[in-house]
């Protein structure tokens with residue numbers, strides 16, 4: 068029997084999504100920037116730029132450079148801060164009938180917890196995504212997401228102050244991503260998203276200088292997909308919470324590969340820069356693929372990789 | 375807006391400099407001077423990001439055949455500097471390109487009676503032609519100061535002259551116009567005008583900085599069009615920012631070049647930061 072309208076809905080830690088395709092933090096502004104190019108109500112969810120208690124001005128320039136098949140960014144987490152987010156960005160979010168997930172970060176455990184409290188009070192924010200790829204300024208700058216104990220303590224502190232679904236976004240810049248994943252789940256994460264950017268670098272030979280003012284930057288785009296797929300596959304086998312696959316997703320094939328590897332949902336990042344309608348296009352392509360391949364329910368594909 | 379555009383022509387107008395004409399939807403006719411487009415050079419992932427280019431000109435072409443529909447077009451002037459621009463230069467008539475635009479905040483055209491002095495360095499002339507055309511339409515007196523390293527870097531001067539704009543040129547090697555920097559001719563004109571004018575500039579950083587200084591010295595308004603390394607062109611990545619006037623390492627003040635700019639009042643920016 069042929070499928071006319073495949074079921075693309077998934078449930079992400081209690082959030083029903085019309086389909087598994089969301090946008091990735093830092094690549095989609097606060098949603099509004101893209102409203103001219105994407106039907107926001109055609110995608111599963113959208114994730115805000117990383118938010119902090121105080122506004123952040125970000126890093127010196129150059130902040131971006133392209134490399135073959137990818138890009139490096141050292142934006143420096145520039146964002147409007149939680150107060151301006153509520154005052155200036157939420158009114159738009161309210162007009163869109165699509166779950167908004169707030170991505171956030173802090174410099175200390177207390178800041179993360181305070182951000183969680185603030186975001187917890189915003190009805191338009193249906194879930195929280197913690198970016199733990201940030202240095203803990205109170206502990207010699209160790210990146211929360213690279214030490215299981217550090218990660219567990221910050222996740223536990225946030226978990227204690229919200230009932231909303233708490234997604235922890237893992238850093239790939241670790242030796243053992245499974246150990247990190249387990250630590251975060253044990254500390255109360257409802258879902259894990261991965262991967263954040265890989266730390267990379269580019270050099271200008273002529274000037275004998277690094278291209279980015281910050282010297283190093285986060286590597287994203289199609290070039291990182293194999294690493295992201297591998298990590299999603301490893302983590303999905305090790306933990307029971309739903310996984311969000313991120314890294315180099317450019318089209319439906321990429322997205323479906325992540326789902327086979329064990330992701331319940333995916334995030335589209337760098338691709339939105341190249342094609343602002345990328346997330347919506349991927350939804351349409353997945354639907355067409357399901358029809359063509361006789362897949363009635365996308366949930367049957369989650370983790371269906373045959374090894 | 376995002377649209378698929380067909381190349382109508384693509385020609386090298388001076389060694390290393392190309393001019394491309396492309397089809398555009400009706401709404402594109404509203405593009406204003408100083409706005410830009412983000413061009414997806416090809417459908418593959420290398421180059422990955424779109425490339426930003428100023429709107430050099432926009433117009434409507436009515437084909438001579440009877441019953442033919444008028445077609446909105448725009449033009450870009452580009453310099454081959456790397457992979458993406460080299461690929462653009464290899465494209466031909468009827469090839470298709472994916473375009474985002476017109477984007478950004480362009481030039482403010484000020485009040486009509488004051489003289490407008492436009493300063494362009496090399497490929498920096500790209501956003502200035504449409505500006506000159508609009509200013510002339512509004513009956514402003516306009517003069518162009520075009521600088522470059524050699525005569526090959528002085529582009530499209532006849533186009534400006536055809537608008538009735540008086541053009542001054544200067545090259546560092548003296549191969550065209552005065553030898554030296556075009557800012558010298560600019561200062562002479564400002565002295566003659568007793569400092570009553572508006573400046574517009576686009577070009578290499580050194581030139582923009584010099585023009586901004588001149589504007590400050592003469593106490594006159596000056597708008598500059600900046601470049602920034604862009605990923606999205608729509609204000610989402612925050613990669614393209616430039617330091618604003620209040621900027622210091624302790625109190626950073628960054629302006630978004632793709633949305634607040636690319637055109638800024640020179641006095642709103644921090645120079646030499």
Ligand SMILES: Cc1cc2nc3c(=O)[nH]c(=O)nc-3n(C[C@H](O)[C@H](O)[C@H](O)COP(=O)(O)OP(=O)(O)OC[C@H]3O[C@@H](n4cnc5c(N)ncnc54)[C@H](O)[C@@H]3O)c2cc1C
Nearest residue numbers: 425426427428451452453456457458459500601602603604
């Ligand atoms: C608002 C704006 C308007 C512009 N208008 C014009 C124009 O009208 N004509 C023209 O010739 N050039 C223009 N440029 C510059 C043009 O975008 C770059 O020359 C072009 O992107 C280089 O691409 P490439 O692949 O050939 O070079 P690459 O090999 O990628 O790099 C060469 C150099 O180009 C610059 N560059 C590369 N990618 C980008 C990017 N995504 N954003 C900004 N700079 C980049 C970098 O400085 C780099 O070092 C404009 C830039 C901006 C920001």
Ligand SMILES: Cc1cc2nc3c(=O)[nH]c(=O)nc-3n(C[C@H](O)[C@H](O)[C@H](O)COP(=O)(O)O)c2cc1C
Nearest residue numbers: 091092093117140198262263287288314315336337
């Ligand atoms: C310019 C830029 C800014 C980003 N900002 C954030 C951020 O603020 N918070 C965050 O958790 N991730 C941020 N990311 C990481 C992305 O959300 C995503 O994890 C990463 O880019 C990998 O996906 P991709 O290859 O599809 O881009 C950013 C990425 C880019 C390219």
Ligand code: FES
Nearest residue numbers: 607609612614632
């Ligand atoms: S280019 Fe992305 S914010 Fe300006």
